[in-house]
Amino acid sequence: MSGEATRFGASRIQALEGRDAVRKRPGMYVGSTGERGLRQMVFELVDRAVNEVLGGRATRVDVTLTPDGGVRVTDDGPGVPLDAPGAPGGPGLEALLTQMQARAGAGGRHEVTFAFSRLGPAVVNALSRRMTAEVRRGGVRWVQEYTRGVAATPPTEAGTAAGSGTTLAFWPDVALFEAAAQFSFDALEERFRELACLNRGLQMTLTDLRRPDQHRSVQFCFPGGVRDFVDVLDGHAAASAPMDPIAFACEDPRMAGVMEVAFRWCRCPGERVRSFANSRATVDGTHEAGLRDGLTAAVTAYARQHGLLTATDPGIGADRIGEGLTAVVSVKLDRPEFQGATRSVLANGDVGDCVGQAVQDHLGRWLRDTPERAATVIGRIVQGARRH
Incomplete structure (x- = not known):
């Protein structure tokens, strides 16, 4: 092998950050590129929604597997703020969905944390061919679209909202995951049942709409802990x-x-x-x-x-x-x-x-x-x- 072929300098180092790093090595951020990784993407969104309930800001979390291969996670909390990071109520919507900043330290006793990378919704957005966000806040319904982690539209007012809350839906980028990988209803059901047993008063639902003739839905709430x-x-x-x-x-x-x-x-x-x-x-x-x-x-x-x-x-x-x-x-x-x-x-x-x-x-x-x-x-x- 020639000296030219073996020469390695700083110019050959490929530095990847943020969204590009996640898409280059998805397994490092959600655990695998198979079913376990898909399941972890759901957990990254559910983590935030459940903490809204445990913090007294919401009463329930609903997870739906949609017919077109997506997943929708809804809570009835106050709605993610649309303002810039640092605004009252937490990070703004776009910051939440695009900024790769891991939460510092381990969550305290009043939080659940079953995220893998602690990057939350941003890592899901980066690994999805499409993500939609709907925020119901202050009587207004706002929507925003993302494509492979990049905002495709600004937050857009889309009418009035009777209540408040946040709905995040994503469709995994099939180019990044194994062809046969699918969301496992049974694995999600097991984890959500655990979560509801461990947190009295937490109400969750899991609904599967992927097959027209086999719709199923499970509710989780365990007052006995x-x-x-x-x-x-x-x-x-x-x-x-x-x-x-x-x-x-x-x-x-x-x-x-x-x-x-x-x-x-x-x-x-x-x-x-x-x-x-x-x-x-x-x-x-x-x-x-x-x-x-x-x-x-x-x-x-x-x-x-x-x-x-x-x-x-x-x-x-x-x-x-x-x-x-x-x-x-x-x-x-x-x-x-x-x-x-x-x-x-x-x-x-x-x-x-x-x-x-x-x-x-x-x-x-x-x-x-x-x-x-x-x-x-x-x-x-x-x-x-x-x-x-």
Whole structure:
């Protein structure tokens, strides 16, 4: 190879920024160029709309898969401001949809964040062949069109509006995504159900209009919070469970946040434990460790006190505690700390002790107050531990 062929200088470096960088490497910004990436584009828009509800500025979020391959996300909030960035009420519409500025830091306890790149609607706009924005604000309906991340029209007044809110619709650029990739109704349904269970009072709908003969729509609202989530995870087995879910919510200043926990044992094999931090699904972390420590401590103490374990018997291992267990632990923190590039492991040190103590206290109280059901549940756990 000649020296000329191998020479590499600054003139050959291609610097890409903003929209161009996103379109060059879409997988870096939404996770993949397949179904998962398409799903993440929906999440990037839903993130903003859900936070309008959690902030008390809206009451519901509606997501629609349209017959022409698009997705429409609507909220009934005050409507995105049409003014320049920095105006009261947040960034202006065009700034929201075009400026690639990641939100600083992790969202606090009053926000959900399941965006991948934290660039929000701007990254969706860049990866879409078309995006439309409709803002209903101050009695006026405004519309704007975008093509591949660039404004094709200015915000245009399009009549009167009876209410307020924002509707963002997008059509992915098929040149950037795998040909067979489609939005998965089931995957979106699962995530929205989680989100509604983790945030009491959040109302969402998901509607699929892609096939004329197979329209379907699901509504999500779970007043029981994570208690309802446990029932969802158990499915039909919930009807035959020997106990109702034990559920509680409390704030602990030591961890600068709140926790919501629900759990029960049923006759299903294995365990179903789900953990979340600021409504983000986690695969492990201090909150999940605290849940297991609290359950183990309460069960072992009860078993020893009632003679189900002798003084010489070893304690019950966490693996036996988990047999037949369904549990959800959700923490919402002012300053969440995550490990790993995927931010799927919660690392806040104080959270484990706080969750563990609260779980031990609440389960211990239930065991004392419901001796017959307690004997059934703990007896089965102890017998299983002895067999192993």
